[in-house]
Amino acid sequence: MTTNSELPMALRAAYLTLHRRSEAxxxxxxxxxxxxxxxxxxxxxxxxxxxxxxxxxxxxPSTVRAMLVxxxxxxxxxxxxxxxxxxxxxxxxxxxxxxxxxxxxxxxxSIRQQMAESLKTGEVEVxxxxxxxxxxxxxxxxxxxxxxxxxxxx
Amino acid sequence: MTTNSELPMALRAAYLTLHRRSEAxxxxxxxxxxxxxxxxxxxxxxxxxxxxxxxxxxxxPSTVRAMLVxxxxxxxxxxxxxxxxxxxxxxxxxxxxxxxxxxxxxxxxSIRQQMAESLKTGEVEVxxxxxxxxxxxxxxxxxxxxxxxxxxxx
DNA sequence: CGAATACGGTACGTATACGCACGGTACTGA
DNA sequence: TCAGTACCGTGCGTATACGTACCGTATTCG
Numbered sequence: 107m108t109t110n111s112e113l114p115m116a117l118r119a120a121y122l123t124l125h126r127r128s129e130a131x132x133x134x135x136x137x138x139x140x141x142x143x144x145x146x147x148x149x150x151x152x153x154x155x156x157x158x159x160x161x162x163x164x165x166x167p168s169t170v171r172a173m174l175v176x177x178x179x180x181x182x183x184x185x186x187x188x189x190x191x192x193x194x195x196x197x198x199x200x201x202x203x204x205x206x207x208x209x210x211x212x213x214x215x216s217i218r219q220q221m222a223e224s225l226k227t228g229e230v231e232v233x234x235x236x237x238x239x240x241x242x243x244x245x246x247x248x249x250x251x252x253x254x255x256x257x258x259x260x
Numbered sequence: 261m262t263t264n265s266e267l268p269m270a271l272r273a274a275y276l277t278l279h280r281r282s283e284a285x286x287x288x289x290x291x292x293x294x295x296x297x298x299x300x301x302x303x304x305x306x307x308x309x310x311x312x313x314x315x316x317x318x319x320x321p322s323t324v325r326a327m328l329v330x331x332x333x334x335x336x337x338x339x340x341x342x343x344x345x346x347x348x349x350x351x352x353x354x355x356x357x358x359x360x361x362x363x364x365x366x367x368x369x370s371i372r373q374q375m376a377e378s379l380k381t382g383e384v385e386v387x388x389x390x391x392x393x394x395x396x397x398x399x400x401x402x403x404x405x406x407x408x409x410x411x412x413x414x
Numbered sequence: 415c416g417a418a419t420a421c422g423g424t425a426c427g428t429a430t431a432c433g434c435a436c437g438g439t440a441c442t443g444a
Numbered sequence: 445t446c447a448g449t450a451c452c453g454t455g456c457g458t459a460t461a462c463g464t465a466c467c468g469t470a471t472t473c474g
Contacts (some may be wrong), residue, residue: 118279
């Protein structure tokens with residue numbers, strides 16, 4: 107009855123709007139908004155396994171694989187055999203990938219700036235903190251209602 | 261340079277986590293998280309044109325059409341000719357659709373509650389407000405890249 | 415050491431998300 | 445009235461998002 111059901115909708119609206127905006131902005135660089143997220147994640151920690159990359163984005167390993175295939179075709183990412191685990195493959199930025207990442211990062215500056223300017227001083231930090239809180243809360247495995255599957259990860 | 265680039269990532273992570281969670285929760289009811297958003301939008305304003313429905317969700321008219329086709333097959337939604345505009349079609353909940361919406365709304369209560377409980381008193385409202393602000397900011401059409409003095413839109 | 419189990423990646427299917435082009439209808443102005 | 449334009453819905457193509465099933469490798473434990 108309260109604004110409880112408004113929060114999910116506001117979250118959805120904000121994210122989709124950001125996503126649309128980013129797609130439009132990045133289009134001329136030939137990468138999608140989500141591909142940029144992948145590039146950014148690799149820029150922070152290179153030579154990750156596909157699974158670790160997926161965990162950090164966060165995204166599904168299956169989705170990440172599809173994205174890597176496309177990015178590999180574009181020459182922005184390289185996949186190599188894992189040095190010790192022959193099941194795994196590592197993903198890393200190529201030189202072109204690093205360059206592309208920096209370009210697109212700059213191209214996104216106006217969007218980040220526009221977001222920041224629409225808020226008062228300090229509200230960016232507050233918003234980021236609150237978002238991180240609910241994300242963590244929602245990703246915790248156990249719900250207080252009823253316990254169905256005990257095998258919790260962590 | 262600052263945490264500017266953290267906000268988009270936090271927004272993305274929070275939304276995707278919410279979305280995954282909702283999908284899992286709603287699965288037993290046979291509707292997806294986004295289908296629930298559509299049902300909820302129709303519950304608030306029935307007999308909307310597809311375009312107006314898309315505008316309110318917010319989503320792409322093309323996407324909404326695809327969703328309506330699926331929901332129509334399930335008997336949750338009805339599409340009729342617009343009374344005055346023969347180009348348009350109106351979408352409305354069927355009786356089963358209204359019932360389904362209420363069921364799924366209840367099923368989502370635990371998620372909304374979990375979000376609310378992870379925040380302090382009043383933070384839900386703050387978060388909702390900030391999200392609405394950046395959504396509105398990002399959906400404004402013209403961006404003032406060079407001059408930061410962009411007088412607010414509308 | 416060998417069996418059971420866990421884990422990484424791949425393949426496939428469904429649903430979104432969106433842009434774009436096309437056909438048809440409404441509206442507007444000369 | 446008629447041409448030009450704006451608008452609604454549809455069809456199509458690409459990229460995500462995710463679950464599930466499957467294969468092969470790693471790890472663990474009796």
